[in-house]
Amino acid sequence: MTVVLALVGSLRADSTNRKIAELAQQIAPEGTEVRIAEGLGDVPFYNEDLDGEQAPASAVHLREQVAAADALLLVTPEYNGGLPAVLKNAIDWASRPYGQGSITGKPVAALGAAIGRFGGVWAHEDSLKSVRIAGGAAHEAPAGSFKSTEWTGSGHPQEQAEVVEAVTATLAKLVDEANQSVAA
Known part of the structure; x- marks a missing residue:
């Protein structure tokens, strides 16, 4: 089983981007599980004074989700x-300790x-x-950037062929x- 963790950059309950992450869960290839990282809004802004053995539980949980x-x-x-900021903060916490963070070496894409x-x-x-600097293996170009104001029908991501194809x-x-x- 391959696990892909989705980090959603919007905290809004009815976020279009959260709906795209949920679409990824629904259409994931066989043998793949897409999990949506929870609790990003609870993670304090990265501060080295807070990090270490007594790091906040929410930051530890984020690192565990990324590591898994x-x-x-x-x-x-x-x-x-x-x-x-919530996404940049998640990347910052996952990058520590520097060179050994939970994001190190992981394939990463953005859309x-x-x-x-x-x-x-x-x-x-x-x-x-930010991911590349943090040690992740980021794609060279965004996988899909969509102007949601141009979507047809009800505007739901799963109804947009270009979104489904990109995901x-x-x-x-x-x-x-x-x-x-x-395998390497």
Whole structure:
């Protein structure tokens, strides 16, 4: 079983990006489980003074979720031209201790939807840059950036062919990369 952990960059209960992560759970390839990281809003901003043996339970739980995953899927909107603080914070906590963090060596992809002009591409690029610096094996380009204001019908991600195709392709690539790193 390959485990892909989705880190959702929006904390809103009815978030389009959370719906994309839920879509990933529904369409995951056979032998793959997509889990959505819970509790990101409870993790305090990274502060080295809080880290170590007495790290906050919410940060320890995040690190455990990342460590238990074979790959990460960042599903995020764009806030003011960049990645949401909650996602950057999750990457920061998962990167520690430096060089040995739970994110180290994991395949990572970013996708998601935003109402902005570019559909979140800047947030996806920023998040992947942070992941690379943190030691993760990030894709070179965002897997899918969608302008949710242009969606048809009810606007649900599962009704958008381009979203379903991008999530399917992204999961297939992440699973393949995770399996290759296990075999190596």
